[in-house]
Amino acid sequence: MIDRTQLSALTPSQRADLIYRQAQSELAQGLWRAALGDEHERNAQSANWSESVGGRSGLDALLALMSDMGSTPAAGKVQQLPESAHAPVEDAPTTSTVTVSDDTLRADALGPNVRHADSISRAAERTGIPATALASIIDAEAGRARDGSWNIHSRNPRSSAAGLGQFLSGTWEAEAERPGTWLNEEANRRGWLNDSGQVTRESRSSLLSLRYDPEASIQTIADYARGNLNRLKRVGVNVDRDVESVARAAYLGHHLGPSDAAKFLNGGLDPARARRLLAAQVGPAEASRRLMEAGNATDAHRRWLTSYTERRINPDRFA
Structure with missing residues (x-):
């Protein structure tokens, strides 16, 4: 508000x-x-x-x-946010077996979130991430109002995560400083970066507030997904089998970060890390119950996150 x-x-x-x-x-x-x-x-x-x-x-x-306030804008001056850049994302792949052409977003499947359809489609076209994959990632991350609409002002009280993509402050700043991203171009356009390409101290608050702009959040979700998928492919993870594979691998990168996502997909996290993440997600008591049931923290965390991802990341819902 x-x-x-x-x-x-x-x-x-x-x-x-x-x-x-x-x-x-x-x-x-x-x-x-x-x-x-x-x-x-x-x-x-x-x-x-x-x-x-x-x-x-x-x-x-x-x-x-x-x-x-005497400030109602004159008719005819409504403007859209600036179109996203078409500059290549850092480390963009030269080939991919799954592209946006394999997947069409059905706007009416977004329900009360149909107003975000154009932003999702633009982000998909620019990055090559299927639009339905992006929609499913947003749907899993964003808070919801009572009518099911995504809450663009959602904030995690236990961390700095905010906006449709629930980006942590540090991750959002890193995307603003990463050449080739929509957010990097926007930060440059607004004069928020210094000569070294880093966010200036006086601009940090304005940059972080942009997480609540749905266009900025959706475009950055797509750029972050593209970067994470590229990293996963470099360590041998097959992320291009189908749209569902792309969506779930991208979500794991978004949820865990690229390093932990690669470990998770290539055998599992180390027990200490898995125990810490599971407790943060389900609470210490439930984590202990799951650990006893699975026999070890790595398997307990894998079972929980695999089940959660299968329930929440379903691109077909939006196709």
């Missing part, structure tokens, strides 16, 4: 873009609820904005707030 102070800091074009995104979101959610035939959900108001401005719907509340 944006407040008056944050709104006043936006440029006219950014305010216009905010109106566009709110209107697009409400239209998509309204159509989805109407298709479900749920009268209660169809008449529900936007939670973020109805709480902030006298119970009005999201778009009405936003326009009212801008009007009170």
Whole structure:
């Protein structure tokens, strides 16, 4: 939820873009609820904005707030976020048996998240990661509102993970500094990098806030997936068998980081590391129960993460 102070800091074009995104979101959610035939959900108001401005719907509340500030953008000035760059990603593969042409995202399968379909398709076309694979990774990572829509402002209270991709602060900064990524180009365009290509201290807060921009998050999920898949292929992991293989390998890279993902796929993590990760995911008591059942920490962690990945990463749901 944006407040008056944050709104006043936006440029006219950014305010216009905010109106566009709110209107697009409400239209998509309204159509989805109407298709479900749920009268209660169809008449529900936007939670973020109805709480902030006298119970009005999201778009009405936003326009009212801008009007009170004398800052409603003129018609015809709504702008999209900048298109993603088509520069090659670092270490981009020369060949791949699975490309975006093998896979078509069915927008209506996104349900209340249909507003993100164009961003996912752009990211898929740019990086070669199948669009349905990207959709399934986002679906597994992002927090959800009551209507099933992905919460672009989700934050993990136990870590610095934030946004649709639940990127840790350090990982997000690394992607901004990695040549060839969408985020690197955007950071350069905004003047957030120094002459050495590193994020400046004064720009760090602005860069990390960009995790809550769905376009930036989706594009960075795709770039991070592409980089992780390349690393996995270099250590001999076959990630190109089919779209599901691509999606699950990319998710493991996103969830574990490329180093641990490679170990997991090539035999398993060492017991100490596996025990630590399992306890962080399911809690110490449940981790102990699973460890006793499996006989060792490596197998216990493998069983849990394999089961979780099989349940959550299903690209066919979006095809």
